[in-house]
Amino acid sequence: MSKTVSIEEPFQLSSYTSSYRGKQKSTGSEHVFVNSVSSRSKEGLVTVTAQADGVHLVDTSSLHSVISHTLGPSTSFSCPAATLGVEGEYTTYAVVEASPDLVDQEEGGRIVWRWRDSLSPVSSEKQRDTRVIVPASERIHGLYTTSNPSRILAATQAGRILVLDSSSLEEKGSLSLAMDIHRVFLFQSSECSFACKPSLTTLVTASFDGSGFLNVHVVSLDSNDQLSQSAQFTLSHKGKAISDISCSSSGCFTVLCKDGSWGSYALSTAQLRPLARPFKLAILSPETISITALTSSHVLLAALPPDASPSVAHIQIWDLQYSVLLSSHSLPLPSVFSSSLPGLKLIPARGQAILSLSTPNSVSSLFVIPYSIPPQSTLAVAISKGASTKPWIQSGAPEQRESESKSKGEVERERVVASIKSAMASGKVSVAEGAFGAWLKETEEPSLDYNFVKELLEVVLSSVGKNTPPHAPQIVKTLLDRGRSEWASIGASFSSVVDLPESDIIHTLITLVKLHRQQAAPGDAMQVDGASATDLPSLSSFLSLCVTYPNATSKGIVLGLKKWVRDPEDAASIAQVLESWMRSLGQQRKANGEVGLLPSNKDLEKNEHGVWVIAADKKVKKGKDAKKALPPLPKVVSFLQSFMDACFLQLLQHSPSHKLLQQLQAHLLEEASFSDVLEQLRGSLEPFAVGHQKTLKEAAIPEKEKERQRQKGDWRQRRNGAPAVVGAVGTIGVYQVEELVL
Incomplete structure (x- = not known):
């Protein structure tokens, strides 16, 4: 790109x-709807739904309709039609608002018409199929295609999302949001940064509650046709003031208001925080x-x-x-x-x-x-x-919204910041700390907004100077304490921070090990902090982040383990996870009683340069089954070696760990034997591996560089070209170059 x-x-x-002649007309103000065609075989097709005309499949490259369904001037539609293309066959779905062909005019807005077509000249158009989807109390708001060609989605104005079979149009699942749906944004979960669990499709809906405030829902659709709500957020924007909304697969959610103000938010399943300051x-x-x-x-x-x-x-x-x-x-x-x-x-x-x-x-x-x-x-x-x-x-700061358009929480946050700022300006630190403590007791928010914390710290941590009052240590301490056990952010740092110290990684790992051990202890056991079982990541998933962190060194891991692993029980907990990985990796290798040396088609994919590569590593890092996926065997063995260098004596002195050591030894001996067998294939397979690496390297070279190398020609031609070489001897300055050919 x-x-x-x-x-x-x-x-x-x-x-x-449009020259509409029907008795009733579509409630929408648009006369033409446009929708992108979901097709893997041909790009550049869009579905055009024209009121009082019909549905057309238009090729944007040739500017011609490749498929048309003309329905006449008495037909209107409720929403854009959707087209699903599979191997040259195109199926179009449209919600008809009014038409002389309707058996009952009350079916308008509730019935879906379907056509099946092919671009092949020898195929004939099939007859139209119809089916009433929703009851009389509802109207279909929109149709959407998914990455699964056997499923389409429908949204109603009553706040329901339906999963429909693309062939029979039967309902396979549904979810009610109980709000008027304004917009629906649909993404493939594999390309969506805020998809929270293994799923095929992720939806973001913009709805309005009874008070008119904008609500954002994140909904997931899995392979079992189950719809589940992952998150819900409420913004202070009211529906009457909104001009348009957008949302990207990376979680950038923007709201453009009719007064010209434009705000952006970073969307995740944990929060919807402002991305930048709004502007007009x-x-x-x-x-x-x-x-x-x-x-x-x-x-x-x-x-x-x-x-x-x-x-x-x-x-x-x-x-x-x-x-x-x-x-x-x-x-x-x-x-x-x-x-x-x-x-x-x-x-x-x-x-x-x-x-x-x-x-x-x-x-x-x-x-x-x-x-x-x-x-x-x-x-x-x-x-x-x-x-x-x-x-x-x-120019200048954007106008402040009216107080009635702000939520109660926003008003209270602005009030407490103003109180703290006034107290700090007067040098009354205790008054500022008291105001913050009183507000904190009354607030019901489980977490504090990023911009609020930033503004608060700018007030209490002012620049150092002669007339600067001391900072409010109690406020800073409270904010730090509330930020503890933020495991989601800690996990995200492994993929976004390139220089995490190995000592800090191991320290965090041991902290998590102790928390899991304490929660597994009897109920009267002392708790270090208030982290609940649902807040903690599993030890296996976090250890996987540590093992696969690309910038960690073996020496740093050994030093970190020697510094922080002081309890044999902690070492045993880590060893137990490593043993389970070694056992599972060995079982995967011997799947179905055979050694899986050759990757299947599902394990292969083309990289950004169009070369086939094994996709296993990529799936471990980015796939939605990352919590269940195992780290690569080389990474596990490398970490295990560092772990044994640092903790072997502790495990040896801890009698309950002897069985773990024996099991690890058995797994390692089995892998070593398998490696000896594979070593015999090195001579036969190495030319193919070298050739593949050469292909990868050459494919990564830009086209301009390839053309420049082609223009240089072969080295033998350059050697024979005069005056580069005189005979077989050339001179470079005061040096002499001689060539010996054997």
Whole structure:
């Protein structure tokens, strides 16, 4: 993917004019719906659902419809149609709001029509299938395809999410959120950073509660068609004030309000924290605006200027992590929109976006917006965009929201910070500590917001100076104590921090071992802190992080173990996990009574350069079964060697550990014998291994470097070329180079 950010010249895909003749019309304001086609065989297809027209499968590369279902001017739809493509066969699903073909007009908004088509010229179109999905009290809000071709999802305005069989349209599962669903964002769990457990699909829904506040739900769909809610968060934004919402697979959730303010949040199953300070857009009209998430914290925006008769639409790419404008493009509007202000809607479509423009008089146009963007947000790209961003945002701090739009918790937090700031400015440290302690007793929040803690520390830890009052030690101590046992953050540091000291890793490991031992002790045993059993990670999963941490050295591990492992019971607990790994790895190797030397097709995948590699290591690190996966055998053996160097004498003096030592010895002897057998194959297999490594190395060379090497030619040709060599002897300065050929 490109490392630069740019928006290419948009081009028109199609245009539609609606002349609806039915008795009732779709409740939606859009006359054309667009949806990306879920297909593994062909890219660049989108499903266009046109009111009073039909459903069309359009190829964005040829600008032609490859499949069309024309239904006439009396047909309307409730939501965008969804198309699922499997091996050249395309199945389209549409929710019909009104049509003369409906047996009962009360079925409108509840019935799904399905067509099966093929791009092959010899195949014939199959008949349309229909099925009523929801009862009379509900209406279908949207249809969504999943990574599983046998399942589609439907969302209702009553707050229900349905799992449907893609062939029979039978309901296989459901989940009720009991809220009016406004938007649904669907991601493959393998590509989603905030998917909390093994699942196929992760959904993020934006809903509004009875008070009108925005609620965010994270929902997981597993292979058994079970929907489960993983997390729920409430934001202080009210539905009437929101213009549009976006969410990316990396967890960047943004809310654009009608007053132009734009806020971003980092979404995880544990919290929804602000990603950056909100800012206000300028020049653009918040009433006619649309956003869609791209990669990381990049968001594509389309908006009209606040003119009465705008002639252009502004297309922009923003990085919400740094609040900067990365690229901008002006799209001239067709003349048909000169007399009526169009509404805008952006739809992502695999490396490009579709912009839908619709007017109240049922005129619509679709534009394809090609763009290039890096996969991750980086400071290097954003740092030079300050000057180009300044004209598009309002100067100064954003206006504060009205107090009635803030939640009770936000008001209380602002009040306690103001009280502490006033007390610290007067040098009354005890008063500040008392105000914080009183607020802490009354609050019901299990964890404190990141920005609140940051603002609080800025107040109590002011810069050192002659007139600076001492800091509030009790507040700092309380914040540190509340942050203890934050195991989720500790686990995340193994993948985000590159220089964790081995001593700190082992110290944390031993702390976890002691906590597990204390919780396994009788109920009257003394507890070190208040960590509950549900908060603690398993010893096996945390030890796996320690074993696979790439920057740990054997020497550092040995020193850390010698420093912190002082109780033989702690060493025995670690040895027990290592023994279970060795036993399980040996059983996996001898699966089905055979030695699995050759990887199966499921174990192979293409890397970023298109070369086939074994995917086992990648699955261990990133797969959703990471808690159950075993570390690689070389990593386990390496850690076991360091562990024995540091703790063998302790285990030897601890009689209950003798059986563990014998079992470990048996596993190691078995692996050593197996290695001796494999050693006999080294001579036969080494050419293939060397060839594969050469292929990997050559594939990683950029094309420009390959072309430069080709232009240099073979070394024999360069040697024979004059005047590089005179005879078989060349001179380099005062040195003489001679060549001896045997």
